[in-house]
Amino acid sequence: MGERTLRGARLGGQSFEDERGIEFAARQNIGYACPQGHEFEIPMSVEAEVPANWECPRCGAQALSKHGQTPEVKAEKPARTHWDMLLERRSMDELEEILTERLELLRGGEIGPAHLHRQQTKKKAKSA
Structure with a gap:
């Protein structure tokens, strides 16, 4: 093992190549x-x-x-919001129709938070 090591060479820290005969790029x-x-x-x-x-x-x-160059002004696209993406998929008429349907279901107690359903079922049970 000791025979194969290079003593005093600082491996990786020093290059043994010189710059003679090398033409650098302009x-x-x-x-x-x-x-x-x-x-x-x-x-x-x-x-x-x-x-x-x-x-x-x-x-x-x-x-x-300092050479008078100015940076290119890149045209930035406006951020797409959820509303923009929704309008790409649906028309305003379709959205109005869906909203009306969902409000009717919510008011009828078929959808919505569970605590609202419990209150309506208690009222129905008392009146019956």
Whole structure:
């Protein structure tokens, strides 16, 4: 076991490769300024699409590019409510009809909370 270990090599902590003969990709430094007054640069590839905003490394606010790019304004869809989804399935006439039917059943004691049914059955039993 001791024969196979590399002594003094700090495995995973040090690379034995050097940078001779390696051609790096062309880079550009993109400047950003955040609303808190912090300014910083991010190195990016020349071929990369430069984002209009970047998170500030100091405070976390959204910093805007100094190159005059403005962030795209995305059209947000309004939130669909339960009522909107209901109106997709039923017309107002159908909803009125269903409401009328349910109110009649509720008033007749056929549906609804149990304590309402108990009161009506007691009244019927007393009157009979």
